[in-house]
Amino acid sequence: FxxxxxxxxxxxxxxxxxxxxxxxxxxxxxxxxxxxxxxxxxxxLSKNVVKNIIRIGLSPFGLTMSPYLVMILINKWAVLYGGETAVAAYAVISYVTSIIFLLLQGVSDGSQPLISLCLGSGNIQEALQIRKLAYVFSLIIALLTGAGILLLSHFIPVLFGASEAVAAMTENSLPIFVSGFLFVAFCRVTTSYFYATQKNTSAYIMVYGEPILLAILLTAVLPNLLKLQGVWLSAVTAQLILAIIGLILIMREKKLQL
Incomplete structure (x- = not known):
C-alpha cells in the first residue's frame, strides 16, 4: 500500500x-x-465483578499505555532541543527498543498467571521461585539484546533509510537507551508480580511512575543542563529511579512477610 x-x-x-x-x-x-x-x-454486568476488573486492570492498562506516554514526552522535548533530526533519530531508536520492551513484557506477562496460580493454591515459595526465574530470564534477554544492538548500532539506522545526520545521532544515542534495558527488565517483572498478588497500589506506582518521573525530569532537570543529551538521559534516569523504587517495595514486602 x-x-x-x-x-x-x-x-x-x-x-x-x-x-x-x-x-x-x-x-x-x-x-x-x-x-x-x-x-x-x-x-x-455485576457491580463487584466490574469493580474488580477495573481495580486489577488498571495495571496492565497502564503497562500498555505508559510506553506511548513516554514516547510523546520524549518526542516533545526532542523537538525543542534537537529539531527534526532528533525526532527522526528517536523514531529509529523507539522502533528498535520497543521490540526489546515487548520481549521483556512477554516474560512478565507470562509469569503473572503462574504466580497468581501458585499463590491461589498457597504455594508462596513456588510463586517466589517463578518470580526469580522471570527476573533471571528478563535480565538475560536485556543483556543479549542490548549487546546485539550495540554491535549493530552502525547498521540499524541504514535499515530505516536514515540520513547521515540522523544515522550519526542514532548511533551515538543508542547506548544511552540500551543502558536502561536492565532497569526495564526488573521493573516489568516486578510490576507483574505486584498485580498478580493483588498489591494494586504498588503496581500502580510501578506502572504510572515512569511517565510521571520522566515528565518531572524533562521539565525541571536534565534538558536544562545537558540539552538534547539530557532528554535521552531523562528516559534512562526515570527507569533507574523506578527500579530503585521497585526494589524498595519488594524489600518492604519481604519485611512484612517476616
Missing part, C-alpha cells in the same frame, strides 16, 4: 486496519465455539 501503490499515510492506516481484522477473525471463531454453552445471563 505504501511502497508499491503509493497510498502514503492512508495506505499505512489501511494496512493497520486489515492486520487487526486478520487477527480478530480466528479469535471470533474461537469465541463463538466456546460461548455456545454460555447463556445470555452470563454476560450480565
Amino acid at each position: 505504501v511502497s508499491v501503490l503509493k497510498w502514503g499515510v492512508g495506505g499505512a492506516a489501511w494496512a493497520t486496519i486489515i492486520g487487526q481484522i486478520m487477527t480478530v477473525i480466528p479469535c471470533l471463531g474461537f469465541l463463538f465455539k466456546r460461548c455456545r454453552s454460555i447463556s445470555i445471563a452470563g454476560f450480565k
